[in-house]
Amino acid sequence: MTHSPSIRPLPDLMLEPLVRAGLMEDLGRGGDLTTDVTLGAGDVQAHAVLSARQAGVVAGLDMARLSFCLMDPRIEFTVAAPDGTHVTPGQVIASVRGPARGILSGERVALNFVSHLCGIATATAQVVAAVEPYGTRVSCTRKTLPGMRAIQKYAVRAGGGANHRFGLDDAILIKDNHLAIAGGIRPAMTRRNFAEIHALRSDLEVRLAEAAAMKASAHGIETLAMLHRQFVDALAVRDDGAVAALNADFHTTVATLADLPLTANILRNLWVRIGPLYALSRPMPSLRSMGEVHPHAALIDALRTRDPQAARDAITRDFNNARIWIEPLLA
Missing domain, CATH: 1.20.120.530 (GntR ligand-binding domain-like)
Structure with a gap:
């Protein structure tokens, strides 16, 4: 399970287009040239872990899983600390095992998504903790990056926050x-x-x-x-x-x-x-x-x-x- 039971996950159908776009952007016109040169034609196997560099809250593991598995469906993605988990420096969040070519080619996109969403979840958790004594709910705005609203608002929920409007058609909000x-x-x-x-x-x-x-x-x-x-x-x-x-x-x-x-x-x-x-x-x-x-x-x-x-x-x-x-x- 990539998420805490209290956090409703987003379906892969919503996430996959973002991950595919990220992989296509990174692979460019000729694919992963460095991996092609260093690994050659062999089917090398590898094992790697995603670990926290600093204390924070986990979010975005489904994006990481898809980043690897779209590169090669044989890659196994194992979660150690689901989304919403508070982690300490050095703590293992997830591990990947399988064909090295897919792991190397998908790692940057996976890490970019996880780092970004963990940052949002961690910042949200800090604000939630600061206002907890006052019985206040922390809600997010529509000031999200184009195309990433669903996953950024998901990261807010992973950090203990709440979502306000998702779009202009949700409610009337006169400013x-x-x-x-x-x-x-x-x-x-x-x-x-x-x-x-x-x-x-x-x-x-x-x-x-x-x-x-x-x-x-x-x-x-x-x-x-x-x-x-x-x-x-x-x-x-x-x-x-x-x-x-x-x-x-x-x-x-x-x-x-x-x-x-x-x-x-x-x-x-x-x-x-x-x-x-x-x-x-x-x-x-x-x-x-x-x-x-x-x-x-x-x-x-x-x-x-x-x-x-x-x-x-x-x-x-x-x-x-x-x-x-x-x-x-x-x-």
Whole structure:
């Protein structure tokens, strides 16, 4: 096995085109001239190991395996430290055994992929370790090398991080440059569309809040409390973009704590539609306008006391506040 059981591997069908392109680039027009000269026509056998030069996290072993096996399918690739493993200097990661010609011709491409992806996994693991005391999740961006997004994002997961959007078609993510060029556009959403989505979200989030009240861990509840503190701070300085983002994070975190994955996934898809409306509906309401105890704070208290009815009441009040604020802004 080339990967830790907790890391879902990428299929060879996705990886092979990248490896083939790398091998073709390296072999050029005439093949491996040095190996041809030094080994001649003989079928020499060889054994080699891949070992860590420094401490780090392993990633990319499937790329290495394919680099050798595409050169010669008789090569045996044996994993000693699967992807996601933390290794020490000198530790053996994998070994190869078989025809020397294929091993020598494929080694540079194999090492290039493994070195690059181990670097990403190791850097990710360092950041994950640094923020671990704060209950923060580390997510990666789309700032990947062209053609290598899948494997670079895989390496982030191997290092303990999470993936954000894979592409522009994953979700709506409105940034300052969109607002600057469009002049502060509003999503084309009518009151009727909003009412339909709002009703669906309300029903789903009530179910999720009640479930979270029964299932949320202490660590998860503290994560919600941290998000709410950041939300309140952003409201205080009128950072509307941060308020919208933190509000979305709060609600999707509640969904995760409920441990109802299918319901949570439906909710996240609804947030793709309605999230931009919150982000662009300026100005955000003030904290004072939401009552003495903000619904988010009331929900956190309900989760701490394992009170599903109080959780239901808090999320319902939150939705009523949102409806009163948003509806007048719509056509």
